Amino acid sequence: MPEKIGFYVCHCGINISNTVDVESVRDFIAGESQVEISRDYKFMCSNAGQNMIKSDIAEYDLTRVVVAACSPLMHELTFRTACEEAGLNRYLFQMANIREQCAWVHDDRAAATDKAKALSLAAVRRVALHQPMTPRQVPINPRTLVVGAGIAGIQAALELADSGNEVVLVEREPTIGGQMARFDKTFPTLDCSSCILTPKMVSVSHRKNIRLLTCSEVKNVEGYMGNFTVTVKTRPRYVTDVCTSCGECVKVCPINVPSVFDMMMQDRTAIHKVFPQAVPGTFVIEKRERPPCKQACPIHQDAAGYIALVREGRFAEAAKLVRKENPLPFICGRVCYHPCESQCNRGSVDEPLAIRDLKRFLMDWERENIGEVEPPPKENDFEESVAVIGSGPAGLTAAFDLARMGYKVTVFEKHNVAGGMLAVGLPTYRCPRDILEHDIKYIEKMGVRIETGRELGKHFTLDDLLEGKNGYRYDAVFIATGAHKGFTLDVPGEHLEGVISGVDYLRNINLGLEQKTGRKVAVIGGGNTAIDTARTARREGAEVTILYRRTREEMPAEEDELADAIAEGVEVRYLTAPVEILGEREQVRGVRCITMQLGEPDASGRRRPVPVPGSEHDLEFDQVIVSISQQPDVAWYPKPAEGSNGAPRLNFTKWDTVQVNAETMQTDVPGVFAGGDIVLGPATVVEAMGQGRRAAEAMHKYLRNDPLQDFETHMPPANPRKGFEEKPHPYAPRYEDTPREERISMPQRDAAERIRDYREVNLGYSVEQAQREASRCLNCGVCVECYECERVCEPGAIVHNMKETEEEIEVGQILATTGFDLMDPSVMPQYGYGKLDNVYTSLEFERIVNATGPTGGKILLKNGKEPRAVAILHCIGSRDERYHRYCSRVCCMYALKFAHLVKERTSAEVYQFYIDMRAFGKGYEEFYSRVLDEGANVIRGRVAEIVEAGWSGEEAGVLLVHCEDTLIGKHREIPVDMVILCPALVPKHDAGDLARTLSISRSPDGFFLERHPKLDPVATATDGVMVAGACQGPKDIPDSVAQASAAAARILSLISKGEVEIDPVRAVIDEEACGGCRICNDLCPYKAITWDEERKISMVNEALCKGCGTCVAACPASAITGMGFTNDQIEMELEALLEV
Amino acid sequence: MVQKSPDRNYTPGKLPLRERALRMAFLQRIHDIPGGEKLHRCIQCGTCSGSCPVSWAMDLMPRELIAHFRAGDIETILHSRTIWLCASCYACTERCPQGIRVTDIIYSLKRLAIDSDITLEHDGAHKLPQIFVDIINKYGRNHELGLMMRYYLRTNPLQLLRMASLGLAMMKRRRITFTPPRVEKALKDIRLIIAHAERLEVPKEIFSPEYRPDTVGYRAIDKVSSRSSKSPSTTE
Incomplete structure (x- = not known):
């Protein structure tokens, strides 16, 4: 059946008819076959025009209507409604745009008329194929998300809450209030900013139906108008809301960083309240990445924390902090190989901090000034008992941790002294025995029983401990017997008298056993044991030579230790390897060596030494100490008996180390754990301690029948540089800009004197040295976790291990009120910002005049004097092609406010430099007059540059403002003491991220784009997402508030409507044609297409589909149709366009 | 104005x-x-x-x-x-x-x-560029003394007398020379460049x-x- 089409072409006053011959278009369309009636009219959108359509529909029985006029964005709804009122389905109407896309962009009348004809014909042909459609109704979730809690967000949230609806208010900062909280007075009425803002802030916190999420950001938004699912990420505050804002924590916090709220002009502590009236009033700890020293330490020693306390001179607290994680603090302060120092960020400036030496200082200070320290109380009291085999660092750490948790712990030690390698392997000039005993005593006080002289395999077996034989009964066993067997060289002559392994030699000396030392001693190896051996032999009176097959570069020994050895007269021969030990009558006579050279790198990354042929040479020695490496001695473990019943057994690697699960430290025998050198092979003290700690936590979980996962003591993934690439924290200078300061080296005894005895070589820091060294710390990550705040917090509000959380929230509509940033004027070097003293930005000046600011509200120069003259410069970076072309709107007025404040509080002259004075709001011009009355000098002219007048005498500190006074046409040079720049308001630095998350467009200047600049200023192109305040463009407080209220009203109108109509333009899948290729599933940007597993076809979720057409184009089977955009319709439209 | x-x-x-x-x-x-x-x-x-x-x-x-x-x-x-x-x-x-x-x-x-x-009636600033180009065209390099002499002779000869003492002082210190410098080797090329530039319109x-x-x-x-x-x- 042919359609009856009504065609109407609009003159739009003269907007269209000036360029397009409207009558000719009318006549052209009239000739089209299905067109019943073709008319033209001056204003189709007027009531008369609409009525014309309505009466024609009734009179001529029209089945389709086409209007050729303006953009459908403007009036499509008008005409659709008119059709509907006349009883025609609204989707049987089509609009041809001959104004924006034709009349306005052409000036050739004939061509424009032809184009209008083509556009009209296309619409007429297309409309004939239209099908009636019905819009969908979707219910609206009455909860609203407001992003950003500045004055606009607060206003909107309050209005929405007043209506009884729920609001989720998300704010990135720890407090609400936004930029307005920084201001002192507000123009033009000079109300006190906080006096009018804080009641609103408090009101937000009191509303039951406002859910305030501070420290939070919107990470993701899914869904559609009325039914959004928002993912909000909340950074930990580390303080719970039981905080009473008493401020005791601030008194003990050792960290000071510049306050961002005070524009970096005043310091605050790491735990802080942003400003006194902050809402919520809960304090917040600024904690970035964990300091690398703590990350690098296997036992997570709070190094940065105790260093900060040492700097403050609070040694008792610092020593207590060292003990918090460290069961062997005296030992670690002396012999730890400090993995923390190699990761220390200070190393990027000059040299790492002497972290270990500071710990030693603290412990020595504690012993001198406090004496014996009582261990912390047990956390619990458990029935189970645990056996620890071996009293080395791994065993003692596990014993200490388990005892602290509340287990009964017994440590078995083979030797007659406790300490394992610490007692038998460490030379006493590095670690005196009384020091070691001091640490062990502390562990014993914890309730750990240490049984010395009890050897595994000799006095008892592993089975005894587990099965309760021979009076033993333990619920879990930790094996930490270490690696005490020296490797052999595997060269001829090793059996000779006078050849001994390094560990044996050291043990004999340390235990006071009989041990001869030769006159000329060769020590073979380049590790720490080799150095210890060499220095010990030196103290026994020998001439010592270290033979090492690579160079100093590859030497694994600590550099300090090596330097000390050389200072003590130890000779080192590099690139020298023994090939045979020469003997005479079964007694060592010398070593035959071969010279090496470095070849390709091997598996360890070090270059492999290769022998130089023919370079053999003999060296004379009467003793050879082989210190190349150690391995565990596992003779205590019996070989499996013949025909054993397959009971679980320990398994060993080819180096005789025990195989454990690296995560849980479990061996293959249930209830038996192992750690330390017996697992790692020869490692350092602190690595062994880390294993002990890890095992203790695992054993605790095992004994409590908890799953062995989520270990708190495990090392974080190794990436200590993350977050510290350029600077230690956001407020610090970059490493290259940080002033250099030399590391304070540890005082030592004279080398000639110290080889005479075994007294300690290192002497320790003085108080001054320690504090000076500690002050080199860069405070990585702001809060360094000294736990002082936790100590003094009476309500117990502080939770240092609070985690970041993510939450999904269902909302109906979203309002973005994220505000603005201030442009950094240092990009315009002519104004000297950041280089010249007393050149401030407007926000900095707001803080200066604010009573809670750095000067307590007094307008003062950096030198503390009152300025004699102040220059206020408008348009810094605004109205400037190079930076921002737009006018920032608020500057003129706040600049006048500044002039008033300077006049009010000082006797200074004020010079205002403006291009055009924009006083456009209510009461603004009057305020301008008032400031003129007060005697401000107003100069029309943009300042060209600010220069220093000179460096001495009365010129010193004076700034010269160069500009043309354009009203007299003269170059002026005006001396002032202070300059206030009024930089451009710019979009938030990460506005683009939020824009993407919320699907908001941005205008070329970067601000959020409203749907229509005049008629729809708070909506955006995305339904259900609104904008208000300065995130949409520079705006003052009255405008922001008005816009926020407008947005709230828009949101409420939809909420009260209850449901929303959604355009039926959407994708429809022909189930018969769908081949099940699933291409469309992933392509859909709205995740509207799902896969029906049963029927093997793709399905469109109508509620999610936006009708974008991506899937339609992609479907290889042409099974998807865009309703309202069918292939037939589009082809017909194109054909008609090409026809004219 | x-x-x-x-x-x-x-x-x-x-x-x-x-x-x-x-x-x-x-x-x-x-x-x-x-x-x-x-x-x-x-x-x-x-x-x-x-x-x-x-x-x-x-x-x-x-x-x-x-x-x-x-x-x-x-x-x-x-x-x-x-x-x-x-x-x-x-x-x-x-x-x-x-x-x-x-x-x-x-x-x-x-x-x-x-x-x-x-x-300009009382000012010859506009004459300086032409004099400069003439000198370059002649010698291939600027001759300060010649430039100033010609400039003042064409604009304000009295000023020449006033500048004389400064000129003598500079000559003593060899800041300016009496005889013009000559660029023998490239002079032809320089003249070609200038001639070419003069034929050109504004680019x-x-x-x-x-x-x-x-x-x-x-x-x-x-x-x-x-x-x-x-x-x-x-x-x-």
């Missing part, structure tokens, strides 16, 4: 004949400066004058050049010392918030003044003006650009 136009004008929307010719000639030149049309965007902020190191000696501030152009008073601009005092430091161009090429525009004005035979770069007639009140540029092939003097 505004000079009385010789021919008074009663046609609304039209400039006096002489001024109209100057204006079209000027716009023609502006058109040859990439971005030159931004001239119309001037907001008269005075950044150019404030940045100018020699503005203290100018009778018109750089900003006022544009104001005078707008006011239909190019005559005054061409008679001012300002265009001849410009030291070409480009500080104004560097800082102009509207991206106006002030220095380049001043160059155009200098050429327009020379082409229109407008020279025309291809660019698309950002100027849109519907946003600013000045439409003249568009008209000029559509007639850029014609000689400016024939324009009414």
Whole structure:
């Protein structure tokens, strides 16, 4: 059946008819076959025009209507409604745009008329194929998300809450209030900013139906108008809301960083309240990445924390902090190989901090000034008992941790002294025995029983401990017997008298056993044991030579230790390897060596030494100490008996180390754990301690029948540089800009004197040295976790291990009120910002005049004097092609406010430099007059540059403002003491991220784009997402508030409507044609297409589909149709366009 | 400052004949400066004058050049010392918030003044460039003494006497020489370069003006650009 089409072409006053011959278009369309009636009219959108359509529909029985006029964005709804009122389905109407896309962009009348004809014909042909459609109704979730809690967000949230609806208010900062909280007075009425803002802030916190999420950001938004699912990420505050804002924590916090709220002009502590009236009033700890020293330490020693306390001179607290994680603090302060120092960020400036030496200082200070320290109380009291085999660092750490948790712990030690390698392997000039005993005593006080002289395999077996034989009964066993067997060289002559392994030699000396030392001693190896051996032999009176097959570069020994050895007269021969030990009558006579050279790198990354042929040479020695490496001695473990019943057994690697699960430290025998050198092979003290700690936590979980996962003591993934690439924290200078300061080296005894005895070589820091060294710390990550705040917090509000959380929230509509940033004027070097003293930005000046600011509200120069003259410069970076072309709107007025404040509080002259004075709001011009009355000098002219007048005498500190006074046409040079720049308001630095998350467009200047600049200023192109305040463009407080209220009203109108109509333009899948290729599933940007597993076809979720057409184009089977955009319709439209 | 136009004008929307010719000639030149049309965007902020190191000696501030152009008073601009005092430091161009090429525009004005035979009565600044080029053409390198002698002889011989003591002092210290330096080897090439440059017109770069007639009140540029092939003097 042919359609009856009504065609109407609009003159739009003269907007269209000036360029397009409207009558000719009318006549052209009239000739089209299905067109019943073709008319033209001056204003189709007027009531008369609409009525014309309505009466024609009734009179001529029209089945389709086409209007050729303006953009459908403007009036499509008008005409659709008119059709509907006349009883025609609204989707049987089509609009041809001959104004924006034709009349306005052409000036050739004939061509424009032809184009209008083509556009009209296309619409007429297309409309004939239209099908009636019905819009969908979707219910609206009455909860609203407001992003950003500045004055606009607060206003909107309050209005929405007043209506009884729920609001989720998300704010990135720890407090609400936004930029307005920084201001002192507000123009033009000079109300006190906080006096009018804080009641609103408090009101937000009191509303039951406002859910305030501070420290939070919107990470993701899914869904559609009325039914959004928002993912909000909340950074930990580390303080719970039981905080009473008493401020005791601030008194003990050792960290000071510049306050961002005070524009970096005043310091605050790491735990802080942003400003006194902050809402919520809960304090917040600024904690970035964990300091690398703590990350690098296997036992997570709070190094940065105790260093900060040492700097403050609070040694008792610092020593207590060292003990918090460290069961062997005296030992670690002396012999730890400090993995923390190699990761220390200070190393990027000059040299790492002497972290270990500071710990030693603290412990020595504690012993001198406090004496014996009582261990912390047990956390619990458990029935189970645990056996620890071996009293080395791994065993003692596990014993200490388990005892602290509340287990009964017994440590078995083979030797007659406790300490394992610490007692038998460490030379006493590095670690005196009384020091070691001091640490062990502390562990014993914890309730750990240490049984010395009890050897595994000799006095008892592993089975005894587990099965309760021979009076033993333990619920879990930790094996930490270490690696005490020296490797052999595997060269001829090793059996000779006078050849001994390094560990044996050291043990004999340390235990006071009989041990001869030769006159000329060769020590073979380049590790720490080799150095210890060499220095010990030196103290026994020998001439010592270290033979090492690579160079100093590859030497694994600590550099300090090596330097000390050389200072003590130890000779080192590099690139020298023994090939045979020469003997005479079964007694060592010398070593035959071969010279090496470095070849390709091997598996360890070090270059492999290769022998130089023919370079053999003999060296004379009467003793050879082989210190190349150690391995565990596992003779205590019996070989499996013949025909054993397959009971679980320990398994060993080819180096005789025990195989454990690296995560849980479990061996293959249930209830038996192992750690330390017996697992790692020869490692350092602190690595062994880390294993002990890890095992203790695992054993605790095992004994409590908890799953062995989520270990708190495990090392974080190794990436200590993350977050510290350029600077230690956001407020610090970059490493290259940080002033250099030399590391304070540890005082030592004279080398000639110290080889005479075994007294300690290192002497320790003085108080001054320690504090000076500690002050080199860069405070990585702001809060360094000294736990002082936790100590003094009476309500117990502080939770240092609070985690970041993510939450999904269902909302109906979203309002973005994220505000603005201030442009950094240092990009315009002519104004000297950041280089010249007393050149401030407007926000900095707001803080200066604010009573809670750095000067307590007094307008003062950096030198503390009152300025004699102040220059206020408008348009810094605004109205400037190079930076921002737009006018920032608020500057003129706040600049006048500044002039008033300077006049009010000082006797200074004020010079205002403006291009055009924009006083456009209510009461603004009057305020301008008032400031003129007060005697401000107003100069029309943009300042060209600010220069220093000179460096001495009365010129010193004076700034010269160069500009043309354009009203007299003269170059002026005006001396002032202070300059206030009024930089451009710019979009938030990460506005683009939020824009993407919320699907908001941005205008070329970067601000959020409203749907229509005049008629729809708070909506955006995305339904259900609104904008208000300065995130949409520079705006003052009255405008922001008005816009926020407008947005709230828009949101409420939809909420009260209850449901929303959604355009039926959407994708429809022909189930018969769908081949099940699933291409469309992933392509859909709205995740509207799902896969029906049963029927093997793709399905469109109508509620999610936006009708974008991506899937339609992609479907290889042409099974998807865009309703309202069918292939037939589009082809017909194109054909008609090409026809004219 | 505004000079009385010789021919008074009663046609609304039209400039006096002489001024109209100057204006079209000027716009023609502006058109040859990439971005030159931004001239119309001037907001008269005075950044150019404030940045100018020699503005203290100018009778018109750089900003006022544009104001005078707008006011239909190019005559005054061409008679001012300002265009001849410009030291070409480009500080104004560097800082102009509207991206106006002030220095380049001043160059155009200098050429327009020379082409229109407008020279300063009491000032010979405009003669210096020609003397400089003549000397280079002759010797291949600048001769300071010769340059100053000729300049003062042609403009203000009395000044030459006043400068004599300074000149002698400089000669003693060998800062200037009595005999001109000679560049034997490359002199021919230098002369070729100068001759070539003199034959050349102002270089025309291809660019698309950002100027849109519907946003600013000045439409003249568009008209000029559509007639850029014609000689400016024939324009009414």
